[in-house]
Amino acid sequence: xxERGPSTAPSQGxxxxxxxxxxxxxxxxxxxxTAARRTGLLVTFILxxxxxxxxxxxxxxxxxxxxxxxxxxSPAATIQLTLTACLAGMxxxxxVIGPMSDKWGRRRPLLxxxxxxxLATAICALAPTAELxxxxxxxxxxxxAAAIVIARAVVRDLYDGVEMARFFSSLMLISGVAPIIAPLxxxxxLRFADWRGVFVVLTAxxxxxxxxxxxxxxETLPPERRHTGGVASALRTMRGLLGDRVFAGYMxxxxxxxxxxxxxxxxxxxxxxxxxxxxxQAFSLLFGLNSVGLIIxxxxxxxxxxxxxxxxxxxxxxxxxxxxxxxxxxxMSSGVFGEAGLVPVAAGLFVLMSAMGLVLPNTNAQALMRxxxxxGSASALLGTSSFLVGAVASPLVGIAGEHxxxxxxxxxxxxxxxxxGCFLGMCRPWRPRxxxxx
Numbered sequence: 001x002x003e004r005g006p007s008t009a010p011s012q013g014x015x016x017x018x019x020x021x022x023x024x025x026x027x028x029x030x031x032x033x034t035a036a037r038r039t040g041l042l043v044t045f046i047l048x049x050x051x052x053x054x055x056x057x058x059x060x061x062x063x064x065x066x067x068x069x070x071x072x073x074s075p076a077a078t079i080q081l082t083l084t085a086c087l088a089g090m091x092x093x094x095x096v097i098g099p100m101s102d103k104w105g106r107r108r109p110l111l112x113x114x115x116x117x118x119l120a121t122a123i124c125a126l127a128p129t130a131e132l133x134x135x136x137x138x139x140x141x142x143x144x145a146a147a148i149v150i151a152r153a154v155v156r157d158l159y160d161g162v163e164m165a166r167f168f169s170s171l172m173l174i175s176g177v178a179p180i181i182a183p184l185x186x187x188x189x190l191r192f193a194d195w196r197g198v199f200v201v202l203t204a205x206x207x208x209x210x211x212x213x214x215x216x217x218x219e220t221l222p223p224e225r226r227h228t229g230g231v232a233s234a235l236r237t238m239r240g241l242l243g244d245r246v247f248a249g250y251m252x253x254x255x256x257x258x259x260x261x262x263x264x265x266x267x268x269x270x271x272x273x274x275x276x277x278x279x280x281q282a283f284s285l286l287f288g289l290n291s292v293g294l295i296i297x298x299x300x301x302x303x304x305x306x307x308x309x310x311x312x313x314x315x316x317x318x319x320x321x322x323x324x325x326x327x328x329x330x331x332m333s334s335g336v337f338g339e340a341g342l343v344p345v346a347a348g349l350f351v352l353m354s355a356m357g358l359v360l361p362n363t364n365a366q367a368l369m370r371x372x373x374x375x376g377s378a379s380a381l382l383g384t385s386s387f388l389v390g391a392v393a394s395p396l397v398g399i400a401g402e403h404x405x406x407x408x409x410x411x412x413x414x415x416x417x418x419x420x421g422c423f424l425g426m427c428r429p430w431r432p433r434x435x436x437x438x
Contacts (some may be wrong), residue, residue, distance in 0.1 A: 007063035049174070089144070125199035178290075257359045259386075319359060330413050
């Protein structure tokens with residue numbers, strides 16, 4: 001499928017949802033796609049910043065957890081709920097904001113979500129109790145979900161086919177760096193300020209990103225392509241998307257692959273440090289190398305493979321590598337071939353993480369190619385399913401304690417096999433496909 005052609009120029013008068021004769025920036029007519037693409041570098045930077053905001057919100061805060069526990073005189077289990085609340089907010093917020101963006105356009109819900117994010121983050125910096133911090137971390141996650149879901153929908157508005165897959169791979173270059181640098185930034189902030197300083201920095205980042213969006217990102221969904229109706233209409237749209245076997249197959253394949261990634265993030269600190277005796281510095285180095293591998297393979301996918309090789313073939317190869325790496329990790333962690341050292345286990349984790357660069361961009365692109373009529377709702381389902389499946393898989397990696405890597409490998413292998421099953425059984429890439437009806 002080739003890149004979509006430019007849309008017709010918008011009318012000079014106000015749209016149906018812009019009664020003012022002189023539209024404000026938040027309600028301006030949709031920008032023609034050719035104009036949006038001419039500022040491709042700026043759009044890539046903005047959308048990359050939006051997709052990086054959630055990992056920054058989660059990971060920059062991690063080094064401050066012990067200090068928050070002491071400062072607010074709360075048990076560690078209670079303070080852990082501040083992470084759970086933010087993650088739950090990001091998962092559930094997408095279900096609300098995605099359909100809103102299909103109805104009112106991308107720009108206004110995004111700016112509203114970013115404004116609430118900035119306000120909630122600023123209040124987190126002032127929270128006097130753990131209960132208030134948990135409540136506003138939930139609100140922060142709900143509002144921050146706008147960044148994730150609308151960024152994907154904007155990509156679908158602007159691109160199609162191989163161009164969309166290439167753009168998703170380009171976004172990985174920016175958003176993939178965020179989990180690497182976020183804990184480092186948080187640690188540096190704690191050298192000069194207490195835990196509240198982390199939220200001050202996040203407030204400043206959110207405010208700067210809001211201003212960049214206001215100035216640099218035009219509306220990408222013209223009025224004639226927007227949906228009408230309320231909650232019932234949104235639910236019907238989502239039910240229709242879930243009823244599309246191919247879309248659901250890509251959604252589940254991506255969600256289970258994301259669960260493999262979540263299980264790695266949850267278990268690797270214990271596996272690398274507690275079981276194999278690596279220092280925190282060595283773990284940070286290995287974590288960074290794995291993230292770099294994911295970014296590099298993602299760029300190879302976007303720059304070299306997409307457009308030359310079928311996206312389904314690339315996706316199949318990525319899923320095969322993830323499954324093979326999971327099998328190898330299970331064999332090493334269970335001691336089938338004797339006691340494995342840190343080096344082979346680290347190599348297995350590196351291969352597994354790097355292969356995500358072939359899977360995640362292509363599952364998103366293939367799913368969204370089915371849904372030009374409801375990109376916001378489709379993006380919401382993709383994001384929410386990934387977060388929820390990942391959140392369910394993460395606690396399972398520690399079910400047998402902190403001194404064995406077998407549960408991590410079992411979860412990774414199970415999720416990778418489920419991803420392969422959904423891809424083959426539901427997407428059926430060897431068969432011609434009928435277009436998804438609107």
